[in-house]
Amino acid sequence: MTPARFLTLLLLSATALFSWAQPSSDQHINRANTSEPESLDPQLVHTLPGMRVVNDLFDGLVHRNPEGKIVPGQSTSWTTSEDGKTWTFKLRSSQWSNGQPVTADDFVRAWQRAVDPNTGSPYAWYLDMMSVQNAKAITKGEAKPDSLGVKAITPDTLQVQLEQSTPWLLEMLVMPVLYPTPPGVLEKHGQNWTLPENLVTNGPYSLSEWIVNEKMDLAANAKHPDHDKLAINSVSYLTLPSANAAFNRYRAGELDMTLDIPAEMYPKLSKELADELHKTHMLGIEYFAFNTRKAPFDNPKLRKALSLAMDRELITDKVLGEGQMPAYTFTPPYMSGMPKMTTELQQARDERLAEARRLYKEAGYSKDNPLQFTLLYNTSEARKKIAIAAASMWKQNLGVKVTLENMEWKSVLAKFRAQDFEVARASWVADFNDPVSMLSIFESDSGSNKPGYQDKAYDKLLSQLNKPEANRQTLFIELEKILAESAPVVPLYYYVSPSLVNPKVKGWYDNPRDLVMTRYLSLKK
Structure with a gap:
């Protein structure tokens, strides 16, 4: 030394x-x-x-x-x-x-x-x-x-x-x-x-x-x-999955800090409680995870079709409306060290949907033979609205039939561990401010790999990030390109944390x- x-x-x-x-x-x-x-x-x-x-x-x-x-x-x-x-x-x-x-x-x-x-x-x-x-x-x-x-x-x-x-x-x-x-x-x-x-x-x-x-x-x-x-x-931590319940407890003086607010109340509260409302841009993302280890979602063409068919801007602007950013890559673009890049998810809507329909057809599905699956999400008003919106988009844009299922978060986690799901709502918040903290969860052996995704080329690129001679920004782009093409997840939006x-x-x-x-x-x- x-x-x-x-x-x-x-x-x-x-x-x-x-x-x-x-x-x-x-x-x-x-x-x-x-x-x-x-x-x-x-x-x-x-x-x-x-x-x-x-x-x-x-x-x-x-x-x-x-x-x-x-x-x-x-x-x-x-x-x-x-x-x-x-x-x-x-x-x-x-x-x-x-x-x-x-x-x-x-x-x-x-x-x-x-x-x-x-x-x-x-x-x-x-x-x-x-x-x-x-x-x-x-x-x-x-x-x-x-x-x-x-x-x-x-x-x-x-x-x-x-x-x-x-x-x-x-x-x-x-x-x-x-x-x-x-x-x-x-x-x-x-x-x-x-x-x-x-x-x-x-x-x-x-x-x-x-x-x-x-x-x-x-x-x-x-x-x-x-x-x-x-x-x-x-200090007391009150278990409040419902943003409405938390808001009511806050207004009653029974809560000093919330973690969320009812989305529909954001415009009003931003005016009436401006001094109490705080909004933090987080190093995190909301996404849907495919179970890539079971049919039909072991087919990357089908996964990519569903990702392309998602109108993210409608979710951020109409369903949520709290300043969230649509997610076109898994890594937030404002993360330290993340280079600028674009993906097919940012194409004009008509072009994007045309490609989605082409891939959907190549995967063996059509209006006469529609894909059917269950979308799992953890119980909350916001998650329910997002799930309903996503199901509606998939039906309108591709003809997919989606059944919604909700349960408590612990039960959802158990489903992930057992790989007992088809498509499920998930999230990730970076452990530290570096793109590797986002991208590493898709390593084949990662315990946070919700989709069960496995790709040797991806693992190899990821292993190069620690090497002194590595061009990290180039590697970040290559890793994101693999995720965009194979689509183990549907990126939805990057988090903001509006709290009272x-x-x-x-x-x-x-x-x-x-x-x-x-x-x-x-x-x-």
């Missing part, structure tokens, strides 16, 4: 970049969550509703402050070798909520658990994307978890060994799959370790109560080293992943 190439960031200098909320007495905040968290286990959580809560309960090595800067979390500083393959992190003195010290071994155990096939982590692929040594071999069952390139040098020193340099590694470290796990707790309680009576955390808050499908109550963790800096002493925030809430900030940390919030007296 060459000292001249060390990259060291001290906690003292980093904390100057942001301000914690000032401590106050007995401050409680009520926040909306769009669904029940699928898990509070850092290695198993993989949706935004779960991550919102887990980010309050656990601290990783680093996190993002309100300005979007990477700042120390459980670490105080880090260094990297000259070749960028060895990273060393110094940990701060800290305790778990049960009083045990947080050590480097807690990170080693968590990372090994993440890639262990027996864990079934939806984010096991993430460590391979980071290029952590042996991650890919372990997830494939070809190596043991303890061969992963992570080790505890001392109780307060963690070393990470990469197979190749990953310049954006720090950006990737914010994900919950890399958060530590408490010693002895999983061994003692098994799957029940995340129940309120068993859960041990190292973040600024601890879980005090969980009423399923109603709310989760968190209280400030007295063992956290920044406990004295917290303004919010307790009570004026008494201080410290609220725009977050492109819709993950605002409670630790930075406070209430006006």
Whole structure:
């Protein structure tokens, strides 16, 4: 390791970049969550509703402050070798909520658990994307978890060994799959370790109560080293899948922050509650996923026909009307490092529909022999409107007969895991601000690959992104071209997050992943 190439960031200098909320007495905040968290286990959580809560309960090595800067979390500083393959992190003195010290071994155990096939982590692929040594071999069952390139040098020193340099590694470290796990707790309680009576955390808050499908109550963790800096002493996450229900609770004073608003009320609220309405452009996309592993959607011509037949502008402008952008590529065009490009989805409508009908016919379908399938979506007013609009477009433009089916989000996730669907509504929000965070979910082995898409050429191009000589922008375009041609998904629109925030809430900030940390919030007296 060459000292001249060390990259060291001290906690003292980093904390100057942001301000914690000032401590106050007995401050409680009520926040909306769009669904029940699928898990509070850092290695198993993989949706935004779960991550919102887990980010309050656990601290990783680093996190993002309100300005979007990477700042120390459980670490105080880090260094990297000259070749960028060895990273060393110094940990701060800290305790778990049960009083045990947080050590480097807690990170080693968590990372090994993440890639262990027996864990079934939806984010096991993430460590391979980071290029952590042996991650890919372990997830494939070809190596043991303890061969992963992570080790505890001392109780307060963690070393990470990469197979190749990953310049954006720090950006990737914010994900919950890399958060530590408490010693002895999983061994003692098994799957029940995340129940309120068993859960041990190292973040600024601890879980005090969980009423399923109603709310989760968190209280400030007295063992956290920044406990004295917290303004919010307790927080409740109310499970509110309905934007109308959340809005009603907000107007009644029972909710301080929403995550959405009823789409039809946006024009009115943007005038009447202009000071309370916030709109954030997110690094995320709404899409329909085809089950590419089962007929008839193993046929790329049919998939592309359905994608071309979608009038995205009608969805963004007429169905939603909250400033969403139509999606013509999977990666948002405003994402850092994404080059400009166009696809067939941006053709004039007549040309686009003519091509859609040609492909539909070549796939063996016609008005006399129409395609029939079920479109699955998770229950909500907005999702229902989009599903109805999509079904209408497919019928009008191609003659397709679509049956709509809705269920709770957890049930939809179970359908994805079992590949038990035909076409389903899905979404993705980037883990960090780089196109690779969008495009990597279509890698054949990715746990986030909802369509079950497999393409060796795509995988090969994706693997080249980390190489020093790679022309990343050219690769991004080539990857998007493959997706446009094979159409494993129907891109619909890029997210905006219109939310209502009570004026008494201080410290609220725009977050492109819709993950605002409670630790930075406070209430006006």
